[in-house]
Amino acid sequence: MFSLKDRVTIVTGGGSGIGRAVAILFAKQGALVCILDMDEKGGNAVVAEIEEMGNQAAFFKCNVANQAIVKMAVRDVQDRFGKIDILINNAGIAHIGKADNTSEEDFDRVMAVNVKGVYNCLHAVLPIMKEAGGVICNLASIASSVGLSDRFAYSTSKGAIVGMTLSVAKDYLTDGIRCNCISPARVHTPFVDGFLAKNYPGKEQEMFEKLSKTQPIGRMGNPEEIAALMLYLCSDEASFITGNDYPIDGGFITLNT
Incomplete structure (x- = not known):
């Protein structure tokens, strides 16, 4: 079960944290993992770890906030592997602040990475996936569902992730593309x-x-638990699932009263 044999998978922000856990788990399940990250040291270290397991991986330095760079990285992935089966939009940044003390510069920075970064990857990958189908999993947050103190810009960005997930799931149903998102609590x-x-x-x-x-x-939570849910959602066993947001939060949303 949950085999991803020969599935070409892009993991943004795969050089550390949740992205690293996803990259390693997917590789164990047979995926050909392509890490897109700004962190060359971290990204290459994960690639080396995967290759030591006897699996295939590659690193592509990429700033997801820059559409031209994203398009170039995605083209390089397609040129090297011939297809893209799975896209994990994991890259993101955090910010602490309320609406009245979040500067315009900080707000724009969070939106550029967390929102435009996901859009850029979708914009580049979807035309490729339309040829043979595919699976997309976006990383949202419980901040998109509940009020968190001092997380104005971050919560705004993660709410946008849920909206983009629903839009993509609806628009590409007939193209054989599934799209879901995951909303972790603290990991x-x-x-x-x-x-x-x-x-x-x-x-x-x-x-x-x-x-x-x-x-x-x-x-x-730990990164491996988030990766396990992503694995399920990207596997054939979840082929009837699209357009959903999955909290993985230790009961935060429903039990934190």
């Missing part, structure tokens, strides 16, 4: 560790435990 990634070190020096463990307990289940 323990290197970003979280860096955030705590920067904002709570000396209190990292205390704040980590505090943030973990905001999930009713009592802990943060």
